[in-house]
Amino acid sequence: MEKRKIVIAANWKMNTNLDEAVELASEMLFELSEIDSVETILCPPFISLQKLKELFTDTRIKLGAQNVFYEEKGAFTGEISALMLHDLCQYVIIGHSERRQYFCETDEIVQKKLASAVNLGIKPIFCVGENLEQYQSEQTEEVIITQLTRGLSGLKLPDILIAYEPIWAIGTGQAASAVEANEVASLIRRTFGELFGLDAAGVLPVLYGGSVNADNIAEYVSKTDIDGALVGGASLKSSQFVSIIKRVA
Ligand code: PEP
Numbered sequence: 001m002e003k004r005k006i007v008i009a010a011n012w013k014m015n016t017n018l019d020e021a022v023e024l025a026s027e028m029l030f031e032l033s034e035i036d037s038v039e040t041i042l043c044p045p046f047i048s049l050q051k052l053k054e055l056f057t058d059t060r061i062k063l064g065a066q067n068v069f070y071e072e073k074g075a076f077t078g079e080i081s082a083l084m085l086h087d088l089c090q091y092v093i094i095g096h097s098e099r100r101q102y103f104c105e106t107d108e109i110v111q112k113k114l115a116s117a118v119n120l121g122i123k124p125i126f127c128v129g130e131n132l133e134q135y136q137s138e139q140t141e142e143v144i145i146t147q148l149t150r151g152l153s154g155l156k157l158p159d160i161l162i163a164y165e166p167i168w169a170i171g172t173g174q175a176a177s178a179v180e181a182n183e184v185a186s187l188i189r190r191t192f193g194e195l196f197g198l199d200a201a202g203v204l205p206v207l208y209g210g211s212v213n214a215d216n217i218a219e220y221v222s223k224t225d226i227d228g229a230l231v232g233g234a235s236l237k238s239s240q241f242v243s244i245i246k247r248v249a
Pocket of ligand 1: 011165169170171172209210211212230231232233234
């Protein structure tokens with residue numbers, strides 16, 4: 001089986017104005033320009049994608065959006081479509097728990113967004129994960145399988161990454177143990193295999209997200225089914241994000 005490349009993606013969330021984004025991205029580019037062994041993806045707010053695209057031309061750093069709407073164009077005030085994004089970035093985060101929680105995104109909406117991104121050749125970073133109550137009542141497996149099968153329904157062999165992000169671990173400093181995260185990553189790979197075949201499952205990048213930092217990243221990627229991380233808080237400081245990447249490069 002071909003070795004999967006390590007992927008480290010930064011989710012800046014609703015942080016950085018244009019100048020701050022350019023400054024942060026420039027600092028990261030300076031430190032990371034020689035690193036080829038890790039697929040590095042920055043997901044800034046929409047307003048900075050164009051500038052960062054110019055900054056990263058002919059570099060190894062890739063760009064992602066943090067959200068997308070599923071219609072291509074029309075009377076959807078305030079929304080941004082995959083058609084608008086596809087020449088700006090290679091990736092898009094879809095199904096993040098903050099969008100599910102604060103913007104009422106259901107599995108059905110997530111599915112439409114995934115389909116729209118895939119159709120336009122943008123790779124989704126599809127987030128799944130259980131909340132604290134579900135974790136404590138041992139419903140993780142059921143929640144993950146439901147989110148995966150509903151989100152991926154109707155898609156044909158999608159070029160996609162899946163991020164396991166337990167909600168209780170996001171921004172809390174309470175990271176899931178590498179063993180636990182790997183169990184869920186294996187479940188994700190198995191479920192993907194049942195939907196799309198073993199070959200597709202074998203090359204699927206599965207990331208872990210939730211309080212990742214430079215001290216814990218190596219343990220996650222040492223596990224059989226974890227291929228990298230989606231990083232929130234620690235991606236907003238250039239030194240911390242660069243250290244995460246250098247630990248696994
Ligand atoms: C995230 O929001 O995707 C995330 C993983 O955040 P943090 O790294 O801050 O836990």
